[in-house]
Amino acid sequence: MKPNRIILVRHGESQGNENREVYATIPDYALELTEKGKQQAAEAGLKLKEIIGDESVFFYISPLWRTRMTFEEIAHAFYENQFRYREEPRIREQEWGHLRNLDDNEIIDEARNAFGSFYYRIPEGESAADVYDRISDFFGTLHRDFDKDHFPQNVIIVTHGMTLRLFLMRWYHWTIEEFDTYANPKNGEFVVMEKKDDNKYHLISEMRMRKPQHTYHRPIQLRKKD
Numbered sequence: 001m002k003p004n005r006i007i008l009v010r011h012g013e014s015q016g017n018e019n020r021e022v023y024a025t026i027p028d029y030a031l032e033l034t035e036k037g038k039q040q041a042a043e044a045g046l047k048l049k050e051i052i053g054d055e056s057v058f059f060y061i062s063p064l065w066r067t068r069m070t071f072e073e074i075a076h077a078f079y080e081n082q083f084r085y086r087e088e089p090r091i092r093e094q095e096w097g098h099l100r101n102l103d104d105n106e107i108i109d110e111a112r113n114a115f116g117s118f119y120y121r122i123p124e125g126e127s128a129a130d131v132y133d134r135i136s137d138f139f140g141t142l143h144r145d146f147d148k149d150h151f152p153q154n155v156i157i158v159t160h161g162m163t164l165r166l167f168l169m170r171w172y173h174w175t176i177e178e179f180d181t182y183a184n185p186k187n188g189e190f191v192v193m194e195k196k197d198d199n200k201y202h203l204i205s206e207m208r209m210r211k212p213q214h215t216y217h218r219p220i221q222l223r224k225k226d
Contacts, residue, residue, distance in 0.1 A: 006155045009190040011070040012037030024101040033069045040188025041070040045077030056152035059085035062092045090138040093160035097124030183208040
C-alpha cells in the first residue's frame with residue numbers, strides 16, 4: 001500500500017544560513033543548526049504530529065549534520081514506537097565544492113544566475129541537474145519500499161531546499177522553467193503530498209513563488225504532417 005502522505009521537510013536554520021562566511025572554515029556537511037534552527041525543527045515536529053496523529057511514519061534523512069539534527073528535534077514529537085528511519089545520501093544538498101570564502105561564493109552565485117541555476121555546475125561540485133539525477137535514482141528505492149509488507153502510513157523526507165524542489169520537479173514532471181518559478185521553502189518549513197481517491201499524490205501545500213533568474217525557454221515547434 002502506498003503511504004497516505006509524502007512530506008518533504010527543509011532543515012532548520014544552519015550556521016551557514018546565519019553566516020555564509022563559515023563555509024570558508026567548516027565543511028558543508030558539518031554545519032550544525034543554530035538555536036533558532038533547533039526551535040524551527042521542534043515546531044515543525046509538533047505541526048507534523050498534528051497532521052499525522054497516531055499513524056506510523058518512515059523518515060528518510062539526508063546525512064548532513066543539519067538534517068540529522070532537524071530529524072532529532074522532529075522525532076521528539078512522536079512516540080518512540082511510531083516511527084522508523086534511514087539515512088539516505090542521495091537526498092543530500094547540492095554539492096558546493098570544498099571550503100570557499102564568501103567572495104568566491106558570491107562570484108559563483110552571479111555566474112550561476114547568469115548561466116541558469118538548473119544547468120550550471122558549481123566548480124568541484126554539482127549542478128541542479130546532477131541532483132535531479134540522483135533524486136531520480138532514489139525514486140526506485142522509494143517505490144520498492146512502498147511495495148513492502150506493513151510499510152508505514154506516512155513518509156517524511158528531511159532534506160534541503162534545492163533538493164526538495166528537485167524532488168517535486170521529478171515527481172510532478174515540472175519543466176525547467178516551472179521549477180525555476182518556485183522558491184525554496186523557508187528553514188523548518190515543509191510541503192505535503194497527500195494521496196487522494198485517484199491513488200495519486202496531490203501537492204496540497206502552497207509553494208513560494210519567485211521571479212525566474214534565467215530564461216531557458218525555447219518552445220518546441222512541430223511541423224504538421226503533409
